Amino acid sequence: MTGRLQLRWLALIVAVLASVAFALPLLWMLGTSVKPIEEVTTASLRLLPEDPGNITKYARENYYSGRPHFTDANGIERTGHEGVLTSENVNFPVFLRNTVIVAVCGVLGMVLSSAIVAYGFGCIRWRGRGFFFGVLLATMMIPFPATMIPTYFIFKYLGWIGTLRPLWVPAWFAGAFNVFLLRQFFMQIPRELFDAGRIDGLSHWGIFWRIVMPLAKPALTVVALFHLIFVWNDFLAPLVYLHHQDTFTLALGLQFYQQQHGGTPWNTMMAACVLTVAPLVIVFLIAQKHLMGSMATSGLKA
Amino acid sequence: MNKRVHNSDSAVHGLLWISPWLVGFAVFTLLPVVISGYWSFCDFDGLRPAVFTGTENWTTVLHDPLLHQTVRNTAIYAAFALPIGLALALGLALALSARIPGRAVWRAMIFLPTLMPLVAVGIIWMWVFNARYGLLNLVLGKLGITGPNWLTDPQWTMSSMVILGMWGIGNAMIIFIAALQDVPSELYESAALDGAGPWQRFRSVTLPMVSPAIFFNVVIGVIYVWQIFAAPYVMLPGGGPGRNAYFYTMYLYDLAFTYRRFGYACTLSWVQLAIILFLTALAFRFGRRWVYYRGALQ
Numbered sequence: 001m002t003g004r005l006q007l008r009w010l011a012l013i014v015a016v017l018a019s020v021a022f023a024l025p026l027l028w029m030l031g032t033s034v035k036p037i038e039e040v041t042t043a044s045l046r047l048l049p050e051d052p053g054n055i056t057k058y059a060r061e062n063y064y065s066g067r068p069h070f071t072d073a074n075g076i077e078r079t080g081h082e083g084v085l086t087s088e089n090v091n092f093p094v095f096l097r098n099t100v101i102v103a104v105c106g107v108l109g110m111v112l113s114s115a116i117v118a119y120g121f122g123c124i125r126w127r128g129r130g131f132f133f134g135v136l137l138a139t140m141m142i143p144f145p146a147t148m149i150p151t152y153f154i155f156k157y158l159g160w161i162g163t164l165r166p167l168w169v170p171a172w173f174a175g176a177f178n179v180f181l182l183r184q185f186f187m188q189i190p191r192e193l194f195d196a197g198r199i200d201g202l203s204h205w206g207i208f209w210r211i212v213m214p215l216a217k218p219a220l221t222v223v224a225l226f227h228l229i230f231v232w233n234d235f236l237a238p239l240v241y242l243h244h245q246d247t248f249t250l251a252l253g254l255q256f257y258q259q260q261h262g263g264t265p266w267n268t269m270m271a272a273c274v275l276t277v278a279p280l281v282i283v284f285l286i287a288q289k290h291l292m293g294s295m296a297t298s299g300l301k302a
Numbered sequence: 303m304n305k306r307v308h309n310s311d312s313a314v315h316g317l318l319w320i321s322p323w324l325v326g327f328a329v330f331t332l333l334p335v336v337i338s339g340y341w342s343f344c345d346f347d348g349l350r351p352a353v354f355t356g357t358e359n360w361t362t363v364l365h366d367p368l369l370h371q372t373v374r375n376t377a378i379y380a381a382f383a384l385p386i387g388l389a390l391a392l393g394l395a396l397a398l399s400a401r402i403p404g405r406a407v408w409r410a411m412i413f414l415p416t417l418m419p420l421v422a423v424g425i426i427w428m429w430v431f432n433a434r435y436g437l438l439n440l441v442l443g444k445l446g447i448t449g450p451n452w453l454t455d456p457q458w459t460m461s462s463m464v465i466l467g468m469w470g471i472g473n474a475m476i477i478f479i480a481a482l483q484d485v486p487s488e489l490y491e492s493a494a495l496d497g498a499g500p501w502q503r504f505r506s507v508t509l510p511m512v513s514p515a516i517f518f519n520v521v522i523g524v525i526y527v528w529q530i531f532a533a534p535y536v537m538l539p540g541g542g543p544g545r546n547a548y549f550y551t552m553y554l555y556d557l558a559f560t561y562r563r564f565g566y567a568c569t570l571s572w573v574q575l576a577i578i579l580f581l582t583a584l585a586f587r588f589g590r591r592w593v594y595y596r597g598a599l600q
Contacts, residue, residue: 007500011400018394019411022469026415028437029426045440113322120319127313132320139331141578143529145551146571149558150334150341153348173326204319233419235532236551240559251421255536258425266429273422280417288410291417292476 029277033270034059040266062271084272090260092275094246095253102167102249103231109172110227111220117174118182119208123194133183140176144236152240166241167234167249171227178223185219186212218290225287232280250276335575342569347562359569369570371545372553373577378460379549380527383467388519391471392512395478396504409479413472424536427466428453431537453537456544463534463547474519481515482508510594517585517593524581528574531555550574 031047032040034055039046049058065083085092121133155166189212197207213220231249238252245256254276261269284291317324342359346352363369398409415423430437431452439449452462489507498506531551534541540556541548554574558567 008400008402011397012402014394014397015402015405015408018397019408022412022415022472024437025426025430025469028430032429041435043435043440043443045437045444113326117320117323120316124316124319126316129316132317132324135327136323139327141525141582142331142335142575143525143578145529145531145554146575147331147334147338148554149564149568149571150337151330152558153337154329154334170326170330172322173330174323176323179323204315229417235419235421235535236555239555251419251532254419254425255421258536266432266435269425270429273425276422277418280419281414284410284414284417292409292413 029270029273032267033062033274035267037265037267062267084268090257095248095250098164099250102164103228106168106171106231107224107227110175111224113172113174114178114182114223117179118186122183122186136176161241162243164247167237182219185216189215222290225291338568338571341565342572344565346565348564359566363569363573372548372550375548376527376550379463383464384523387468387471391474392478395475395482399479399482413476415469416472420532421536424533428537431462456546459538459542459547477515477519478512481512485511513593514595517589521582521585525578528578
């Protein structure tokens with residue numbers, strides 16, 4: 001059995017090395033976001049600033065302050081960039097607010113509509129069900145870019161371009177993959193519960209709300225999480241539909257910020273990335289088991 | 303007991319329940335695909351009404367050097383990123399299926415980057431790839447290697463994109479881990495009794511048993527590569543030097559919303575749909591030969 005022990009050691013070494021390699025870019029981002037600008041442009045592998053005692057000061061400068069003044073390596077007085085949250089020409093708090101609006105409205109609609117549709121596919125027997133379910137599965141293959149242009153003109157016709165509506169209203173019409181996921185779950189609910197509901201005189205609507213939905217909470221949570229991640233990630237749709245920074249979401253706003261500040265102040269740039277990424281990391285830490293377990297059955301990043 | 307009457311409702315009832323999806327499908331999928339089909343035969347700038355131009359756009363597809371370059375770039379990316387990514391994901395899944403301390407933590411750390419918004423990923427990696435102060439070249443420097451100009455040297459932009467892609471293999475890894483869990487341990491035991499070493503066990507037990515997961519990941523990957531957009535759009539606008547990292551969807555977007563050639567862009571969206579359907583069908587056709595489904599035997 002020594003061979004097996006050796007293999008386990010090998011596995012551990014691979015696991016540790018890989019985890020460090022995967023985490024390094026994130027640590028690099030975090031570290032850079034609390035460094036002063038003059039330290040960012042030195043070829044040093046340090047993850048933290050040279051004077052770690054000043055981290056809170058640097059963090060405040062990069063995240064939340066007016067333009068800092070400093071002396072560069074040649075002894076010249078310079079003015080740095082203002083903190084991300086207090087930037088004069090890029091309104092990060094508004095981006096966050098917009099993303100939360102899209103996320104809340106979208107998640108509500110996606111969970112509710114997908115559950116209703118999944119009930120129709122999984123809990124009611126009717127002629128033509130198989131055919132429509134096949135169509136639903138087939139739509140999963142159609143990529144957004146394929147429908148993007150006419151969809152843009154449909155929203156333009158509705159007068160919705162430049163508003164957040166194109167980003168959350170479609171979520172109220174169910175997502176194919178989420179319907180698939182919920183249907184699988186609904187079909188595992190014991191038939192006796194449905195029968196009991198019927199004997200008690202409940203209609204489908206009653207069974208759906210009183211029996212299926214309370215039992216389906218774990219699956220509904222997964223759908224909510226998937227959609228939240230989707231909203232936070234989505235870039236192409238906001239890029240197409242939104243034109244004014246008052247309506248930008250975080251992903252689009254981050255790209256806008258990057259264009260405004262082109263390259264150099266990497267510390268504030270990384271602070272902006274931290275702010276964009278942090279809410280998702282927190283959600284991940286809370287819902288980790290849920291997410292990774294369901295990702296295994298789905299394998300889809302929305 | 304007339305159970306049948308109880309259990310089957312009228313189709314109207316069913317349609318009513320699925321109506322949210324049905325309406326959404328009609329408005330946001332079917333209608334756009336049909337309109338896009340018509341516009342693919344038109345000259346349309348979004349301001350004046352679309353003008354029917356017959357097959358002009360479709361012949362342009364055959365003679366558009368930039369389109370051919372984006373298809374080539376996307377194919378090159380897929381040819382490297384998919385096999386390397388799948389091999390790495392499977393290797394990590396094997397390591398992280400072993401009984402080792404801290405397993406859940408290592409899994410989470412590798413999975414975490416897949417949740418990151420791709421715009422943020424792009425910007426983080428612009429900084430990592432920075433030729434002078436970036437993490438990657440500083441680490442390479444410590445090893446005595448002079449790193450290249452990852453994002454400004456046309457010879458390296460594609461490699462940079464492939465490396466970036468490796469940061470997102472957590473999804474595939476999780477799917478492999480789930481597949482590995484389902485491999486019955488008796489198979490390993492009997493293989494060991496037959497005197498099979500680790501490599502042989504991998505070849506003749508693990509690989510066939512996870513082949514459905516490999517197949518699944520290949521199909522997902524093939525559908526995904528044609529939609530790559532956010533990260534290269536941020537990191538290498540216009541595909542970077544020599545347009546070597548100009549991907550299909552980037553060109554589609556630029557044609558429509560930068561150059562307002564909506565008709566031709568619709569043609570390309572149909573081409574994209576056709577490519578994806580064709581490659582998926584191809585995967586299913588060849589998949590049948592080497593994918594082993596346990597259920598099929600039972």
